[in-house]
Ligand SMILES: Cc1ncc(C[n+]2csc(CCOP(=O)(O)OP(=O)(O)O)c2C)c(N)n1
């Protein structure tokens with residue numbers, strides 16, 4: 050799989066994941082005249098301000114009203130628009146879950162929405178603003194697709210793929226500037242795991258910011274003679290069962306890594322698949338059923354055990370369970 | 372392009388009577404469901420679907436149709452009765468209401484039945500969706516009108532007011548909302564549960580145009596709806612319009628009228644027989 054050269058060099062380019070989404074909206078808007086974008090008073094932070102500037106007539110500023118925004122989006126989609134909306138993940142889909150459930154998912158509409166500032170890495174704003182449950186509450190909805198891109202480039206591809214896909218899509222985006230380690234030629238297909246590194250002792254299945262942490266962990270583990278596969282499972286739903294089972298069989302143990310509660314999202318989904326299809330020991334890296342707190346994003350990732358060191362530890366535990 | 376357009380008040384009154392009979396007949400075998408709201412709104416549904424709104428039951432997806440969004444989905448029986456009477460589907464389906472496999476779901480489901488613009492049931496979401504439809508119509512320079520039927524109780528939901536703000540901000544003059552102001556909700560009279568007055572003053576303060584009518588006076592209803600449609604179809608960027616329709620919950624069935632206890636229960640066999648007898652008598656009076 051094609052990734053940037055010198056992956057772990059200090060000078061790796063860092064860009065916020067949300068930027069990939071924001072830039073893609075402008076590109077999609079040029080081709081698709083039916084694209085309409087909505088925001089709830091956070092256009093710059095969720096990077097919809099670029100679209101607003103380019104296409105003011107197709108931008109709807111809803112004010113601080115996440116519930117209303119989700120339902121207005123549904124109304125637009127029922128009239129044939131491709132609708133994208135964005136707000137902070139804690140409030141959207143946190144506050145408007147019922148509107149998303151009934152107006153968007155039950156009606157199975159072409160509405161694509163991002164929960165921004167997701168994960169612990171949003172940092173200083175503290176627990177109220179750290180969306181750590183968003184993927185779980187979206188994943189349980191019928192018709193819903195859930196994507197968690199690992200870097201700015203993948204976020205752009207995810208937005209474009211979402212625009213092409215029929216039905217609702219939820220995309221979670223981080224705020225922090227993180228390494229851009231995938232390239233224009235790294236493939237992206239909804240529902241298909243990207244195998245970033247092959248391995249035979251353990252499969253690390255990650256999404257979002259922890260994907261890069263998993264690559265770092267795999268490099269360190271190799272020095273200890275442990276061969277770790279790294280799987281970028283950007284689509285949490287529908288999940289790529291085939292690849293998961295293939296790697297579980299080959300490696301005999303699995304570690305999941307995500308910037309989310311360990312219950313209900315990637316870790317939960319992988320356990321569900323494997324316990325039904327190929328019972329395999331799994332260790333889940335993520336938020337351990339706790340609320341976060343203020344701090345620097347990367348510091349918090351380390352403190353709450355979602356960085357490369359935590360993944361390495363989890364790998365050793367997983368191998369011990371074989 | 373309305374397939375059936377009734378112009379005389381007595382024809383409309385007879386149709387509203389048919390719809391009330393359908394509602395009773397539908398609720399009896401369903402053994403659950405809402406009686407008061409649907410009966411109270413029968414006159415407005417009749418005027419809208421059989422006189423004012425532009426729609427074609429034979430082409431439910433026709434792009435030029437008026438969009439009629441039912442926000443308070445629990446009054447589904449009046450929607451189903453009206454759509455069935457208008458020819459959207461076979462009236463034989465009426466007695467399948469709320470039964471397994473029926474397209475007449477307990478609360479409306481878009482796609483299950485022709486003529487349903489959106490799924491509803493959770494209160495307070497319809498006006499927002501209607502705003503989205505009205506915005507889309509404006510972007511595409513389409514001339515149809517977006518109607519949104521709401522209840523008074525759902526004005527206790529914050530989201531309703533979020534939508535009220537947005538509609539005023541964008542001056543969605545192609546949007547007409549109609550409030551079923553029947554002064555009841557599940558637990559009692561609205562003014563006891565959560566005082567809502569003055570609705571008209573609130574809407575005016577939020578920069579809407581407001582009209583107040585008696586929602587059970589057919590002539591008044593028809594006049595108000597016709598005027599609203601003409602205004603909304605003009606294509607002008609102007610304030611959205613709220614028609615506050617005072618209705619009698621349970622209208623047409625004496626023992627259900629104004630009794631909030633009938634919000635969410637169906638009649639039993641004896642009550643249904645009594646109700647149908649009253650509706651037959653009312654029909655004879657309209658004919659006379
Ligand atoms: C969000 C939400 N909360 C609660 C309910 C349950 N509920 C159904 S109808 C209703 C009463 C609302 O009052 P109104 O719409 O005025 O009822 P009606 O006049 O038809 O009796 C309630 C609380 C619901 N459907 N949606």
Ligand SMILES: [Mg+2]
Pocket residue numbers: 522523524551552553554555556
């Ligand atoms: Mg009421």
